[in-house]
Amino acid sequence: MSTPNSTKSQQWLLYCRPGFERDCLQETQASPLEASVNSGFLILQGKPRLHYDQLTFTRQLITLLAEVSELPDRDRLTPLFAAIPDTPAQFSALWLETPDTNDGKTLSGFIKRFQPLLEEKLRASGRMAEDPSLPRLHIFFPDKNRALIGTSDPRNSNTAAMGILRMKMPYEAPSRSVLKLAEAFEVFLSEDEKIQWIRPGMRAVDLGAAPGGWTWHLVSLGMQVEAVDNGPLKGVVADHPSVKHLRLDGFRYRPKHAVDWLVCDMIEQPGRVAALVADWIASGSTSRAFFNLKLPMKKRVEALNEALASIREVMDKKGFKYRLKAKQLYHDREEVTVFLARIKR
Ligand SMILES: C[S@@+](CC[C@H](N)C(=O)[O-])C[C@H]1O[C@@H](n2cnc3c(N)ncnc32)[C@H](O)[C@@H]1O
Incomplete structure (x- = not known):
């Protein structure tokens, strides 16, 4: 496990539409630590503050706190729980997320099963609270064995999980537009x-x-x-x-x-x-x-x-x-x- 060093500059995890990583990077004017084409996410540093509202291509804005890079195939819960930093002390929500890619979609079953287990453990240890102004805890899985852990500020982020506002297609509408x-x-x-x-x-x-x-x-x-x-x-x-x-x-x-x-x-x-x-x-x-x-x-x-x-x-x-x-x-x-x-x- 590695924890972004607090003496280093703040690190950010951003989501975007796959294929728009370059645009996302360009508009933040931050330095890329990871920004692979078509990955749907970026890790950036070099900017103490970013404003979600002012970013066009950024779907979600997360303060990156820790990373677990070699999750075991069995019992991922123990190392993940251990990697969640002590501060902030409480979270308003737990969002388990994946990139918006075909590979990411294959992980959706896994995160659905995993969510209640981790949430229960967080609740039992007093880390969840009903206050919606508290930061949300994001655990982002670029793949099954790697997790990026961070928080989003509800006043400076997208209010939808994965940064995706899903909408139902009205059956009468003449186009998906x-x-x-x-x-x-x-x-x-x-x-x-x-x-x-x-x-x-x-x-x-x-x-x-x-x-x-x-x-x-x-x-x-x-x-x-x-x-x-x-x-x-x-x-x-x-x-x-x-x-x-x-x-x-x-x-x-x-x-x-x-x-x-x-x-x-x-x-x-x-x-x-x-x-x-x-x-x-x-x-x-x-x-x-x-x-x-x-x-x-x-x-x-x-x-x-x-x-x-x-x-x-x-x-x-x-x-x-x-x-x-x-x-x-x-x-x-x-x-x-x-x-x-x-x-x-
Ligand atoms: C992307 S489609 C619009 C889809 C529409 N918003 C919907 O929800 O079904 C673009 C439309 O712009 C129209 N268009 C392009 N140039 C135009 C112009 N100068 N005047 C009027 N319509 C134009 C095209 O005929 C085309 O139907």
Whole structure:
């Protein structure tokens, strides 16, 4: 067993979508101790503080405390329990996790069986408490014989185990894309904001709407939707009374009156989409938007940062107070989802 030396700089364990390790590393500007391509996780050092909220490609942020590198095939419980550091004294939860890879999935049966055993031992020794503000204990298994032990701060991390917000595919929705928008509403809005900003009868425009997954989600929230796309809408949204299908260019269309929400999933260069959405908000056509930036290029972080900087420039020039957040959601592939909202003073 090895314990990261406390005199050395703090070590971090991060999860990300497999294939995005380089982007994850780049955005943290930390030094890599381990960052294999397609592994779905990274071990970093050289940064005393990282802010989960400000990281786009990071699914989970964990302070790495210890590692057990040669777990025996039998009785893994004893060495693992012994390796859990004495501080913090108590945890609000125990999360056993694996990388989001095919190899990782083969360990899911093992961690399901192991979880209650370890949790019981932690409870019996007074290490678990019902206080949700306490750190969570993560035990991450890159493979069956290796465990990385760390904690996450509930105020500075993802609230979902494995950093993955699982959502059920609504059987009526015309495309799996629906899950991206459903996840965005969950991840970016607080409970208060959901009450304030999601109300039946609100009006939304969906740019690049076909086949209609995002439109379906907005309709399911009770909204009236103008769905802009030259392509056909499918399933129930095709002739839904709350949907107006406009076969128009999403880069040209503007509603006569301001709408409550703009959503945009057009496959276009990130800079073009960013400029469009910024202009919608700057000109008062909407005050809130969710949009997807497609990042098929090699220099994804640069392309994303450029797009976000261009939005900030427009908002700052207007003197607007605003919120701008970008995350690669679980349901995003080579893309990220962005939330932009003008905050009225
Ligand atoms: C990824 S799909 C959108 C999927 C949709 N969000 C859903 O949930 O079903 C991208 C869509 O953008 C549309 N699109 C691309 N450029 C467009 C433009 N300039 N104006 C309108 N639609 C556009 C395409 O026709 C395509 O249907």
